[in-house]
Amino acid sequence: MVDFNKEVEEMLSLYDTFPKQIQEGYKKGIEIKSFNKKFKGVILSGMGGSGVTGDYIRVLGLNSKIDIPIEVVKGDTLPSWVNKDYLVVAISYSGNTHETLSCARQAYSIGANVIAITSGGKLEELAKKNGSPIVSINKNYYPRTAIAELVSSALGALKAQNINLINDNEINEAIETLKGTSRGEGLNIASNISDKNLYIISGCGPYELLANRWRQEFSENAKAIAKSELYPESAHNDIVVWQLDQMKNTAFILFVPDEKEKLCFILANLLEKIYKKQGSTLIKINPRGNNLFSKLIQSTLLAGYVSVYLAKLKGINPTDTSITGEYKKSLEKANLN
Numbered sequence: 001m002v003d004f005n006k007e008v009e010e011m012l013s014l015y016d017t018f019p020k021q022i023q024e025g026y027k028k029g030i031e032i033k034s035f036n037k038k039f040k041g042v043i044l045s046g047m048g049g050s051g052v053t054g055d056y057i058r059v060l061g062l063n064s065k066i067d068i069p070i071e072v073v074k075g076d077t078l079p080s081w082v083n084k085d086y087l088v089v090a091i092s093y094s095g096n097t098h099e100t101l102s103c104a105r106q107a108y109s110i111g112a113n114v115i116a117i118t119s120g121g122k123l124e125e126l127a128k129k130n131g132s133p134i135v136s137i138n139k140n141y142y143p144r145t146a147i148a149e150l151v152s153s154a155l156g157a158l159k160a161q162n163i164n165l166i167n168d169n170e171i172n173e174a175i176e177t178l179k180g181t182s183r184g185e186g187l188n189i190a191s192n193i194s195d196k197n198l199y200i201i202s203g204c205g206p207y208e209l210l211a212n213r214w215r216q217e218f219s220e221n222a223k224a225i226a227k228s229e230l231y232p233e234s235a236h237n238d239i240v241v242w243q244l245d246q247m248k249n250t251a252f253i254l255f256v257p258d259e260k261e262k263l264c265f266i267l268a269n270l271l272e273k274i275y276k277k278q279g280s281t282l283i284k285i286n287p288r289g290n291n292l293f294s295k296l297i298q299s300t301l302l303a304g305y306v307s308v309y310l311a312k313l314k315g316i317n318p319t320d321t322s323i324t325g326e327y328k329k330s331l332e333k334a335n336l337n
Contacts, residue, residue, distance in 0.1 A: 007319045008312045011221065012183055014145035015304035019178040021148035022297065025137070026171050029156020032133035035113050039087040041069045042163065043078065044154065045103035046091035048324075049143030052213060053091050053117075053150040056296060057158070059209050060165045063292055068163070076102035084111035087161060089154060093143040095121020098336050115157050117150060133157070142319065144220055147300055148178075155293075166293055174294040181288070181298055186305020193251035193281055194313035199224055200252045202271055204231035204264035206292060207255040207299075210285075214253060214303045221307035221318040231267045242274050250280045255287065255299070 042061075044054030054072035061070035073079070076099040078088070088107035092100040095118040104123060107114050108130055116127035119137040127134045135153045137146060155166050193199070199218055203211030211228040218226040229238045252275040257264035275282045285302070287295035311318035 002315050002317075004312065004315070004317045007317050008308055011142070011145065011308045011318045012305065014141055015301060015308070016183075017145075018148040018297070018301045018304075019175045021138075021146065022152045022171060022175050022178065025135075025149035025152035026156040028135050029153040029158075030160050032115065032135060032157055032160050034160050034162070035087070037113065037161075039068060039113075039161070039163070040083070040085035041071065041087075042158065043071050043073055043082055043086055043088045043103075043107075044091060045073045045078070045088060045100050047074055047097050047099050049147060049216075050091040050093045050097065050100070050117075050150060052147065052216065053154055054089075055209050055212070056147075056151045057089075057154050057165065059206050059296070060155070060293060063206060064165050066163060066165065073103055075099055078103050078106045078110075082107070082110070082112065084113075086112050087115065087163075088112050089115045089117065089157065090123060090127075091117045091150060091154065092121065092123045093119055093137060093141070093146055093150070095119060095123040095125075097123075098331050101126065117153050117157065133160075142321075144217065145304065148297060151297065166291075170291045170293055173290050174297050177289040177294045177298045178301055181301050181305075183305050183309075186302055187309045189283055189302075189306045190309035190313055192283065193253075194310055196249055196251040196281060197225065198250045199226040200229060200250055200275075201226055202229040202231060202234070202253070203255040204257050204267050205261050206296070207257060207264070207287065209296060210255050210287065210299050210303075213300055214307075217303040217307040218310065220321055221304070222310040222314060223316050224307075224310060224314075231271070232263055235267060239271075239274070242278065245278060248279055250278065252278070252280060252282045253285060254282065255285050 051074045058070045090104040114132045116123050117135045119139045201211045201214045208230040215226040215228040218224040287299040289295040308318045
């Protein structure tokens with residue numbers, strides 16, 4: 001087995017910076033200029049690690065008291081109903097993501113206000129050319145290890161526009177919760193599932209986001225085959241596969257919802273029984289924190305630790321995502337860059 005200790009330590013050290021990322025990102029975001037405008041809605045455009053930022057903002061928006069919709073675009077085209085009364089937040093860690101640049105250009109063409117969240121590249125150039133606010137992200141990360149700064153920057157930038165999804169106390173509470181999340185927790189979980197070759201990750205309600213994020217982290221860091229089941233929708237389709245006893249070499253990961261989420265709580269109890277009947281490993285994750293943002297970002301940090309240690313235990317380089325370059329090369333050949 002190849003030893004990737006150096007790469008593993010590099011990744012773990014980057015995930016360790018989550019508390020600092022939250023503090024710095026939020027401050028950067030709230031310091032941008034305000035458009036002094038009441039928006040009809042918010043569009044967050046991004047792909048990959050940058051794109052998942054929009055998922056966090058959307059979930060927080062759905063669970064807040066704001067009176068405008070928040071939509072996420074993961075592609076190169078804005079919806080036809082977006083107009084100059086919308087705020088478009090273009091998020092690209094590298095600043096060179098084709099899809100995000102395309103959406104930003106479309107936003108400018110219709111007269112919409114744009115905020116850029118990036119570490120540089122063409123997006124920064126485009127935003128400067130059009131006089132848009134820019135939240136500059138630290139350049140020394142892999143995009144997936146910069147999630148905390150990307151999300152907190154977006155939250156701060158929206159707050160600067162009087163779109164309040166979070167308050168200062170919740171930010172501070174999230175930072176303290178992150179500080180209480182250890183590498184050891186991740187290593188313990190990874191050690192219990194490292195002999196498996198398939199991972200089923202289930203979340204309900206706001207924790208659908210976590211199921212998807214853990215799947216993505218397992219894919220990028222551990223190169224592990226994972227499937228996310230999103231409840232209650234999966235109770236009407238995906239769940240049927242577990243009628244058969246067929247997944248002996250599978251690890252099931254289940255996010256435990258708050259008891260106040262009655263439907264999700266019922267489903268979690270049912271799933272625990274169903275998964276245990278498969279005779280495979282079941283890991284229950286209890287997101288920690290006193291607010292939704294804390295719970296989401298704490299569980300996200302844990303996903304980083306678990307997936308990196310899983311890579312280490314399987315003898316896999318967690319930093320290598322070179323295959324994604326094939327897609328970028330294809331875009332360049334088609335002059336879509």
